[in-house]
Amino acid sequence: xxxxxxxxxTLLNATDxxxxxxxxxxxxxxxAKSSLTFSGKCLxxxxxxxxxxxxxxxxxxxxxxxxxxxxxxxxxxxMNLFKPKKPYTGKIVSVDRIVGLKAPGETxxxxxxxxxxxxxWEGQSYGIIPPGENPKKPGQLHxxxxxxxxxxxYGDAFDGKTASxxxxxxxxxxxxxxxxxxxxxxxxxxxxxxxxxGDEVKITGPSGKIMLLPEDDPNATHIMVAxxxxxxxxxxxxxxxxxxxxxxxxFGGLAWLFLGVANTDSLLYHDExxxxxxxxxxxxxxxxxxxxxxxxxxxxxxxxQNKLEEYGDExxxxxxxxxxxxxxxxxxMMPGIQATLKRVAExxxxxxxxxxxxxxxxxxxxxxxY
Numbered sequence: 001x002x003x004x005x006x007x008x009x010t011l012l013n014a015t016d017x018x019x020x021x022x023x024x025x026x027x028x029x030x031x032a033k034s035s036l037t038f039s040g041k042c043l044x045x046x047x048x049x050x051x052x053x054x055x056x057x058x059x060x061x062x063x064x065x066x067x068x069x070x071x072x073x074x075x076x077x078x079m080n081l082f083k084p085k086k087p088y089t090g091k092i093v094s095v096d097r098i099v100g101l102k103a104p105g106e107t108x109x110x111x112x113x114x115x116x117x118x119x120x121w122e123g124q125s126y127g128i129i130p131p132g133e134n135p136k137k138p139g140q141l142h143x144x145x146x147x148x149x150x151x152x153x154y155g156d157a158f159d160g161k162t163a164s165x166x167x168x169x170x171x172x173x174x175x176x177x178x179x180x181x182x183x184x185x186x187x188x189x190x191x192x193x194x195x196x197x198g199d200e201v202k203i204t205g206p207s208g209k210i211m212l213l214p215e216d217d218p219n220a221t222h223i224m225v226a227x228x229x230x231x232x233x234x235x236x237x238x239x240x241x242x243x244x245x246x247x248x249x250x251f252g253g254l255a256w257l258f259l260g261v262a263n264t265d266s267l268l269y270h271d272e273x274x275x276x277x278x279x280x281x282x283x284x285x286x287x288x289x290x291x292x293x294x295x296x297x298x299x300x301x302x303x304x305q306n307k308l309e310e311y312g313d314e315x316x317x318x319x320x321x322x323x324x325x326x327x328x329x330x331x332x333m334m335p336g337i338q339a340t341l342k343r344v345a346e347x348x349x350x351x352x353x354x355x356x357x358x359x360x361x362x363x364x365x366x367x368x369x370y
Contacts, residue, residue, distance in 0.1 A: 062279055063245040068116075068160050071153050072248045077121040077212055080205060084144055087129055087202040090114045092195045093162060100265030106169040107229060107268060108193045109150070112201060116161045122152055122236040123211035126163060127204035130191040144204045145188040148211070148328065148368065150232035152240045166232040166268060169193045211368045213237050214324060221254040221323035223315060225337065227304055230329025231259055231268045233368070242276045242284065253283065254318075260289040260304030260333070287311075304333065305340040312344035319355075324364045331369035 082088040093111040112126075120126070127144025134140045147165045155162035170186025173179065195201065211233050214220065224234040234257055241251040261267055267288065276284045287307050294302035297310075308315060319325060327334065338356075345352040359365035 065245050078119050082204050087204050088118050089200050090203050092199045095195050102265040104262050108167050110165045111162050113162050120206035122213045123233045124206040124208045129202040130188040148232035150235045152236050166229045167192045168229050219253040221318050223256045223325040225258045225327045227260045227329030227333045235269050256285040258287050263292045305336045309340050326366040328368045
């Protein structure tokens with residue numbers, strides 16, 4: 001791999017042609033203002049190599065042996081092992097901003113140590129209980145906020161002891177003054193994005209079945225549609241498909257990812273996905289919709305539904321042949337997407353309601369929006 005290091009204003013380049021070991025220290029003798037730059041993103045210099053890889057910013061590895069393999073033994077996904085009245089207390093491993101300076105808002109990749117005590121499957125969610133008292137129910141904890149897990153069951157360190165979340169800091173800006181109102185900020189997202197390594201976090205779950213990755217047919221086609229942090233479960237899917245070496249799951253199908261964000265600086269795990277596209281071009285397709293930088297065919301903003309429309313015929317042919325399709329992100333994405341799919345179906349002379357009913361009946365239509 002190749003990396004660039006800024007040390008006291010001097011740019012140093014290093015290439016070793018191989019894979020960095022986790023013991024490599026990048027932080028030695030760097031002052032507090034030094035930084036590492038990868039793909040236009042500026043990160044603190046103390047970040048160790050394994051975290052850079054976990055963020056998809058350094059030499060994506062493929063077919064990594066993950067342990068413990070007993071996590072493959074269960075026949076059913078774990079459900080609600082810890083509940084709101086008795087949550088599990090995990091610890092923050094790291095919190096990293098993963099968007100560029102021109103992105104609207106801040107999105108963080110957050111790794112939590114659960115010690116192997118809170119196992120989950122790809123496509124599930126954790127509930128996070130922020131500290132403090134529920135203002136609507138004095139004396140009680142806040143209700144848990146659900147976050148889709150952005151790592152496989154083995155976590156970013158491949159040891160089965162951590163889980164990763166992709167969290168956008170929720171803030172409210174007064175339309176008249178243009179200033180943020182701290183009284184209306186998202187309690188849980190701000191808590192998570194402000195966490196430091198070692199901080200404790202109360203967790204419930206795991207929960208959710210609708211987004212579980214079906215593995216009964218390793219040669220199936222999976223069409224994944226995301227807006228913003230809705231990318232989380234798909235990162236988990238793709239790491240399981242392409243990054244990990246799992247004896248019981250050898251993916252031989254097609255994974256097609258559609259991601260909609262505001263601009264280039266807002267792309268999440270982009271380098272990781274580009275690595276899959278380069279290495280597994282016959283099994284992975286990746287299309288992005290940048291609403292503030294691209295135009296659709298009609299000259300308007302490019303949203304994820306416009307990108308789906310570009311490939312409408314191909315998508316319907318894949319669905320007719322048994323493909324699964326997933327949607328994850330803000331709930332406001334679905335009306336536009338469904339209207340687009342309905343229009344494409346009608347242009348093909350097909351009944352959209354009948355097709356949608358068939359997708360749901362065969363459990364190939366997966367929606368998780370918030």
